[in-house]
Amino acid sequence: MEEKKKSILDYDTVALDEENHALVIIDQTQLPYQTEILSLTKQEDIWNAIYLLQVRGAPAIGVAAAIGIYLSAREIKTADFTDFYQEFQKAKDYLDSARPTAVNLSWALNRMEEVVLKNKEKTIPEIVERLHQEAVEIREEDIWVCKTIGEYGLTLVNPGDGLLTHCNAGQLATVKYGTATAPMYLGQEKGYHFRIFSDETRPLLQGARLTSFELKESGLDVTVICDNMSASVMRKGWVNAVFVGCDRVAANGDTANKIGTSMVALAAKRYGIPMYICAPTSTIDLSTISGEDIHIEERPAEEVVEMWYEKPMAPDGVKVFNPAFDVTDHDLIAGIVTEYGIARAPYTESLKEIFKKKEEALKAEEKDT
Template sequence: MSENTVIQSVLLDDENSTLVILDQTLLPNEKLFLRLTSQNQIWEAIYSLRVRGAPAIGIAAGFGAYLGTKESKAETYEALYEDFKKVKEYLASSRPTAVNLFWALDRMETRFKKEEGKTVEEVKKALKEEAENIRKEDETICKTIGENSLSLLKDGMGILTHCNAGTIATAKYGTALAPIYLGKERGINFKVYADETRPLLQGARLTAWELNEAGVDVTLICDNMASIVMKEGKINAVLVGCDRVALNGDTANKIGTSGVAILAKHYGIPFYVHAPLSTIDLKCSTGNDIHIELRPDEEITTKWYEKPMAPEGVKTYNPCFDVTDNSLITAIITEKGIAYPPYNESLPKLFK
């Protein structure tokens, strides 16, 4: 993948106190970078999925926490900390399921506390450094996840992916798409089938777009076509990302992921979850403990249509995520290695 195909979707323009993000809600028709200067704008961007993907959300949260604190007029460490906590609490309310959001904000708070006794300007400088570290580390993490995943794949394989876990969802490379990009750099080519991923069409609008931009062999399919392409022998592995991993290996990912996992199990196809350690929540025992965010009705009934495609006033149920049972997951691929069942034993070992 050439450098000009690698899009950085979250950047800091510190000189202008601005968070620059690629507005993913406008893709594939328009590539627009937004310049966000207020906490309300950053909160809305995370909530409305203008910035999305677990790692990218964490990066945006880190920069958002820094910029919000940078605006503070506090003159003492203690007063600045009170302002920081308000910023953290506000940003944390934007996406209740995304563990990277809380992970990044907690990390920023930890760094803040380490600077106790220093001047206000020194603390602000430290927060900027920490936010930049989150971004740089994510780029390294994604590449390592890609290396580990690539070790399980072979040239020419058919790959099915759901939602978007690519370069625009991270600092660079992506998680589930990292082996695709690394493989292309090395002359290893895959045939990728991208689920459209209703109702927000992240597969159609984002995954198909970025892979096509990078010159990857990608075919777009509707979500309900996954079974037939598996049955026809076109799929050799399923690669997905995730937003949260429980201690027992249950994983929360974009709605529809669990259905793909059930199909893969039926057809004997390996199902690989790509998860940075920051998405693994050892305090969360099982998937039953993961809060599932409900999204607005219009995402199903009107969002993509010139005219409503459902009866006016009809009840809707629009969960943003579902939980894939650990029994359906072949392996969980992280930057620290590949975890296999039983996950309640293998996942904690990754942290040692």
């Protein structure tokens, strides 16, 4: 019998190779042309993988960072806690510098640092093992978080709906299910027969290369459109809801997501289509007051004028503006879907309520254990 060809969804987006002590990722810069699995052990290689978008998507970056800092801790050769902690902080700051906009990177690294500080009375090998356990737990949590976001998201739509998404907030951006695509995958399991429109997402084409690829592999009905076509398909009545992910949510509900998201939000508002942000609570940063306070990463000009072309497509020496993200104002957002419920305006209040639910759930979980 002929062996069934592996789907991209059969691979782990990000994982820990316990035997070889390595971070294992799909090199997403090679998709959809080839599936290349990278096994990374050096901090420089892990930093580059995050910066170069070989591993990308806020949740996946967080998991990769947790595994990466654990692997770094394994290499620290000292029995003294002060020396260990000093080297740990150096490694943490280094990894944290790879991508400034996605809050999950610093969130995961800070969570790993808390493990170190809570166990400072233990031996270094015991601390390293606690870091190992935490990295594995962060990865497993991501699967539960995404599935739960999908379940909440599914309550917002109906069978047969047309859904539009921008960039890639799919399984390739997380461990499993994705965030914005989680309702799509769960709906597929229930026979909802969604029609999905996937923006190309210039300039790196994560929608065309990644989202359409994984959705097609899973059997979903997906159509790729250029970024400037979203208003046209909305005007035709083909879109009933927009689901996108994000890399940071401010306290007032402003969100930073892949460049072009704000244009989708404006078009959706014009045509009365609800736009939902699918955001794990790890992506919500209540210390950031508004979108004005979110640092937007700028990337090389080559991504715009050279990357996909045989020859440069713009005149030599022309100026290029290439922000990786833009901010969608909270008044354009119908709801923020989290693993602890759906936040609605005013977000300054509802996001606090989401965190109260999270705190209560964690306390109940600790009590049970």
